[in-house]
Amino acid sequence: MNTRLRLITALVIGLVATRPMAASAIPADSLVIRFANRTRLVIYAPDKAGIQALANYDLNKIVREMGMQLDSLPDGKTAISREGDKYLKDTVLVIKKKDGVTIEINRSGDTTWTETIQHKKDYTQSKRKRGGGGSSFDYGLSIGLSNFLQQSVLPVYPENSYALRPIGSRYLSLAMGAMPTLVRGKRASLKLYYGLELAWTNFMFDADVIPERTPTGIAFTDAGRELRKSKLTVCTIGIPVVPRLTFYNSDGRRIGHIGLGGYVNYRIDSYRKIKEADGSKDRRHSNFDLADYRYGLMAHLGIKSANFFVKYDLSPLFVAGKGPDVRVLTFGIGL
Known part of the structure; x- marks a missing residue:
């Protein structure tokens, strides 16, 4: 028996x-x-x-x-x-x-x-919410907004030449990974989220400028005409690693979580997209002197079913000396 x-x-x-x-x-x-x-x-x-x-x-x-x-x-x-x-x-x-x-x-x-x-709440749901199996598979979609944080002023790159539209500079990512439980308690557990993330970061410029690659670096050239849209898109694949502390109520239901970790991204594609006032489009692929590797810090915050994230690049967006000295800040929600 x-x-x-x-x-x-x-x-x-x-x-x-x-x-x-x-x-x-x-x-x-x-x-x-x-x-x-x-x-x-x-x-x-x-x-x-x-x-x-x-x-x-x-x-x-x-x-x-x-x-x-x-x-x-x-x-x-x-x-x-x-x-x-x-x-x-x-x-x-x-x-x-x-x-x-x-x-x-x-x-x-x-x-x-x-x-x-x-x-x-059956046992299977409780086991999944509490991480009773020791590990769980996680996948999802994240959407948000991105912006530049200037680190130093370079005369050749005045800030207004590459200023971004706050709402137009969007971020989208698809992620999949695992989240094993490291330490389990009655009211809290320590988990470790890690996985693979495919992300697109769109930098939409506020001024009517056209990003171009030159022998000395990227240039933001005045278009001399009104543009409906001008943006630079960077596609990356990355590995996030975030230790996460998850909290439960007396019934074993998850009430929230908080996590702080890091990530490393590799650029797999980048292109500019110009949309003229008449609706015509021009799309060109190039590296635009963007750094191939980016790394930074990532924070997770969950309140019941709502999930928020913040990402901050510790590395520069462009190759040193060939673009403005900026870092990328991204924030949004996870679905």
């Missing part, structure tokens, strides 16, 4: 029994716990009052603290019996696991007491 079943049986019997049962005594009542995987736990008590006293106990807490993982029990039927067929079926405890966990005590087929002790 499964050792865990023996352990939980012994504990529940200790809670409900008021005196030891003699070897020859016929049980006045039986308690049958049916799990979703068809495993049964049968418990004898001296009387119905002993079984009904279970209402005073938090069975979920007992199972959780003893490390019972109901969805990992072996298939097949398991029972604890005395003399084989002397089960009295006038009292039955049924645990249903679908939309919630419900306890029902029936007497002679009639329901006499019903209580839902866990709403809209």
Whole structure:
């Protein structure tokens, strides 16, 4: 018989029994716990009052603290019996696991007491939210805005020549990765998020300028006409690594998280896109003297189902001496 079943049986019997049962005594009542995987736990008590006293106990807490993982029990039927067929079926405890966990005590087929002790949370959902499996797969979409933070002023690159439109400079990324649990507690757990991220950062210029690569570096040339749009797009692939502290309420539901880590990105493509006033477009690919590698810091903040992020490049966007000395700041939400 499964050792865990023996352990939980012994504990529940200790809670409900008021005196030891003699070897020859016929049980006045039986308690049958049916799990979703068809495993049964049968418990004898001296009387119905002993079984009904279970209402005073938090069975979920007992199972959780003893490390019972109901969805990992072996298939097949398991029972604890005395003399084989002397089960009295006038009292039955049924645990249903679908939309919630419900306890029902029936007497002679009639329901006499019903209580839902866990709403809209089965063990599988709780295991996923609490990270009970030790690791979980994570993927998602992030959208946000980017801006330049100037580090030093270069006469050849006046700041107004490459100033950005705040709303037009958008960020988009697709990420996938793992998030194993390093340390688990009742109200908090330490996880480590790492993975692979494909991102597009769009720098839309506020002035009517055209970014061009020259022998001395990138130039932001005045177009001499009104442009509907002028932007420089950088596509990167990167590896983020963010330790994350996740918090839970007394029911085991995740209420938020906070994380701080870093990332390394590699530029795989870059291009400029000009949209004229008449709607015509000009798109040209080049490296525009952009740095191939970028690295920086990343912060995560989660409040219930809302996820926010901030990224800051510690490395310059352009090759030193061939572009303005700027860093990139990006912030947004994760979906």
